[in-house]
Amino acid sequence: MKALAGRLLLVCSAAVLALSPALAQPATSVSSVSSVMTAEGPLFPLQPLVDQLGGTLTPGPDDQGFRLQLDEHTYIFGPESGSLVVDDEELVPLRPAPIGGSQGIQVPLAFLRATFGEVMGYRFGWIEAESRLVIEPRGSRELPVLVDVVNLQGLTTVVLQFPEAPRYRVEDSLGGPVLHLLDDRIAPTAWRFEDSDPLVRNIKIRDRRVELDISVDASYDTYTLESPFRVVFDVHPRSQRSATLPSNDLIEPPRPSAGLRTIVLDPGHGGGETGALGPSGTQEKDLTLLLARALKTRLESRLPVRVLLTRTEDTELAHDSRTALANQNKADLFISLHLNSVAGGKSAHGAETYFLSLQASDARAARSAEWENQGADAGSETPPPSDAGDPLYDLQLILWDLAQSEHLIESQRLAALIQEELNGALGLRDRGVKQAPFRVLMGAAMPAVLVELGFISNPEEERKLQDAGYRSQLVDAVTRAVVRFRAMIEGHSVDDEATEPTE
Amino acid sequence: MTALRRGPLWGFALLVTIWIGCGGAAPSAEDDTTADDTRTSGQTINLYFPGEGGLLYPDPRDLTLTGSPEERVRRVLDALLEGPRQESLQAIFSRPTEVVGVYLTDSGLAYIDLAPAGVTAKAEATQEGDGPVETPEVETWTPEAGSLQEIQMAYSLVNSVVLNVPEVTRVVPLWMGEQSMTFAGHLDTSRPLAAAPDLIARPKADADPQA
Ligand SMILES: [Zn+2]
Numbered sequence: 278m279k280a281l282a283g284r285l286l287l288v289c290s291a292a293v294l295a296l297s298p299a300l301a302q303p304a305t306s307v308s309s310v311s312s313v314m315t316a317e318g319p320l321f322p323l324q325p326l327v328d329q330l331g332g333t334l335t336p337g338p339d340d341q342g343f344r345l346q347l348d349e350h351t352y353i354f355g356p357e358s359g360s361l362v363v364d365d366e367e368l369v370p371l372r373p374a375p376i377g378g379s380q381g382i383q384v385p386l387a388f389l390r391a392t393f394g395e396v397m398g399y400r401f402g403w404i405e406a407e408s409r410l411v412i413e414p415r416g417s418r419e420l421p422v423l424v425d426v427v428n429l430q431g432l433t434t435v436v437l438q439f440p441e442a443p444r445y446r447v448e449d450s451l452g453g454p455v456l457h458l459l460d461d462r463i464a465p466t467a468w469r470f471e472d473s474d475p476l477v478r479n480i481k482i483r484d485r486r487v488e489l490d491i492s493v494d495a496s497y498d499t500y501t502l503e504s505p506f507r508v509v510f511d512v513h514p515r516s517q518r519s520a521t522l523p524s525n526d527l528i529e530p531p532r533p534s535a536g537l538r539t540i541v542l543d544p545g546h547g548g549g550e551t552g553a554l555g556p557s558g559t560q561e562k563d564l565t566l567l568l569a570r571a572l573k574t575r576l577e578s579r580l581p582v583r584v585l586l587t588r589t590e591d592t593e594l595a596h597d598s599r600t601a602l603a604n605q606n607k608a609d610l611f612i613s614l615h616l617n618s619v620a621g622g623k624s625a626h627g628a629e630t631y632f633l634s635l636q637a638s639d640a641r642a643a644r645s646a647e648w649e650n651q652g653a654d655a656g657s658e659t660p661p662p663s664d665a666g667d668p669l670y671d672l673q674l675i676l677w678d679l680a681q682s683e684h685l686i687e688s689q690r691l692a693a694l695i696q697e698e699l700n701g702a703l704g705l706r707d708r709g710v711k712q713a714p715f716r717v718l719m720g721a722a723m724p725a726v727l728v729e730l731g732f733i734s735n736p737e738e739e740r741k742l743q744d745a746g747y748r749s750q751l752v753d754a755v756t757r758a759v760v761r762f763r764a765m766i767e768g769h770s771v772d773d774e775a776t777e778p779t780e
Numbered sequence: 781m782t783a784l785r786r787g788p789l790w791g792f793a794l795l796v797t798i799w800i801g802c803g804g805a806a807p808s809a810e811d812d813t814t815a816d817d818t819r820t821s822g823q824t825i826n827l828y829f830p831g832e833g834g835l836l837y838p839d840p841r842d843l844t845l846t847g848s849p850e851e852r853v854r855r856v857l858d859a860l861l862e863g864p865r866q867e868s869l870q871a872i873f874s875r876p877t878e879v880v881g882v883y884l885t886d887s888g889l890a891y892i893d894l895a896p897a898g899v900t901a902k903a904e905a906t907q908e909g910d911g912p913v914e915t916p917e918v919e920t921w922t923p924e925a926g927s928l929q930e931i932q933m934a935y936s937l938v939n940s941v942v943l944n945v946p947e948v949t950r951v952v953p954l955w956m957g958e959q960s961m962t963f964a965g966h967l968d969t970s971r972p973l974a975a976a977p978d979l980i981a982r983p984k985a986d987a988d989p990q991a
Contacts, residue, residue: 553926618926620830620870716968
């Protein structure tokens with residue numbers, strides 16, 4: 278709670294809890310709920326919300342937990358608890374946990390979505406502009422939509438978030454893209470677009486449609502993200518080929534995070550996947566394992582952290598399993614270790630640190646280009662490039678579920694620290710922090726980077742990398758970067774840690 | 781997920797192979813241009829091969845690009861997989877690799893199915909024979925590369941195809957009939973890739989006007 282208090286940004290004194298008119302329950306009952314806005318979204322007191330739904334919320338026998346009776350089911354959970362017991366028999370992981378306090382139990386929106394939404398069968402919508410919470414039982418044909426508009430680096434991103442994936446179609450109109458829901462209606466909302474945005478002039482929500490009115494000089498890409506389901510429109514100036522984050526240009530300070538307790542190190546490759554080969558036959562997969570083991574030892578000796586390796590032997594491991602392991606262990610950091618190679622460049626040397634490319638979808642850029650090519654005729658009825666009939670569409674939807682997108686800023690910051698330490702320690706040529714759609718970073722639900730610690734295609738670097746002393750310097754450098762990163766996210770000075778490695 | 785459409789793609793790949801008539805040893809680009817002088821003369825196109833600095837370098841070819849878009853993609857790929865002519869450039873793959881099939885959707889999405897050389901013949905034997913089929917042992921392998929080399933690998937293919945065959949806007953690489961999540965463990969190739977002209981080295985004069 279102390280950490281949370283420091284993160285309170287804004288108190289919405291008169292947030293309104295409203296039941297959608299589509300509800301079987303009295304649609305007129307509207308009550309005020311004083312939600313609290315935190316950096317991670319709004320927090321709601323649970324009691325009035327339960328009252329609204331006709332349930333009962335009582336403290337548990339030992340005052341440690343709560344018993345929620347709703348729709349003939351019993352749910353037991355507690356402050357900071359990681360699971361929810363349904364009807365005294367089913368254990369459902371609970372994330373995020375509710376928060377206890379003097380004014381009763383407070384729950385984040387994500388809690389409502391995960392418990393009331395996925396477990397208890399309600400749909401939740403948070404209409405940010407009105408600080409209004411929309412609740413409806415599943416089965417209703419009305420879907421709340423949450424709209425978020427962000428302009429960063431000349432790119433406007435409009436995110437339409439639905440409590441579940443609707444059937445929909447995106448069409449282009451003269452003014453811009455229009456999202457049509459095919460089955461459901463959009464829950465009545467008085468949401469109004471009040472931002473002044475250089476590229477998006479207006480957003481109208483009505484009936485089954487969300488209409489984006491975009492500047493005549495703008496074009497857009499659209500794609501989806503899962504968990505929660507979002508339809509995203511990236512609106513950019515027509516001349517802008519693709520929107521990437523400049524590598525060394527931090528956009529904003531990283532969001533505070535709870536702390537650094539668990540780190541997952543991923544020794545790249547393994548088994549039949551050897552990775553890069555050095556001129557004398559050194560395999561990337563072997564060196565990455567040596568480096569990861571040493572880094573684990575060093576990190577655990579320097580910091581009060583738990584360090585897990587995705588593999589401890591020469592085993593082949595799917596890329597998705599690597600981040601899955603990190604996600605399952607609620608890791609606070611994911612570092613994939615690699616050694617580079619380049620075709621025809623035996624002289625290439627130095628370290629590179631990557632974080633995930635936001636536009637990881639070359640496909641998106643291509644679709645945009647395709648659309649611009651096809652739809653260049655003014656007034657053309659040509660629809661924007663559609664994935665309908667594209668056999669990979671479903672797969673793309675899954676892959677675009679970039680859990681990493683929420684952590685890009687911290688990933689970038691960590692990448693910069695690692696790169697800086699590696700350059701400084703070894704006098705390596707600065708190849709810089711870069712972004713790429715690297716498979717192993719996709720799906721990581723925490724700050725995640727891929728570090729290329731050198732080029733084993735370069736005979737000289739290959740020889741150095743075979744030396745344990747040299748590897749130790751690399752490990753020290755990465756450790757220092759992690760120590761600095763930890764200090765940064767936990768809001769204390771690096772001096773609070775011993776700065777010299779403990780051997 | 782990796783086994784996406786494997787069956788249909790193999791089947792399709794075989795169909796394409798038979799239809800285009802490129803089964804077995806594919807005729808080289810040079811053979812084509814010299815064998816039939818009555819055709820329209822070849823046009824000079826650039827293939828893009830990995831070279832210094834993690835970049836791709838144009839390697840010109842006089843190729844006759846006629847026929848369906850699939851045929852043209854196939855021709856570009858066959859020439860590309862033969863390797864570069866300039867000594868400073870590198871082959872995309874370190875071992876012989878061949879095109880198994882090319883499939884193009886109406887939206888400009890080209891599936892290019894690649895495999896270690898010889899795997900196609902094995903697949904044909906397996907698929908076409910009645911009853912037990914003797915299949916030659918073919919060494920299968922997956923590409924080895926660090927991330928930068930893998931980026932070169934992928935975009936050598938993508939740039940060469942997309943920049944030479946206008947009907948193609950994106951490429952989905954397949955490896956032995958399966959959609960590859962990555963070629964060598966880094967770059968996500970599970971989604972369609974568009975051309976990346978930025979990876980193509982600029983002529984030296986542009987790069988350093990002072991020189
Ligand atoms: Zn690697």
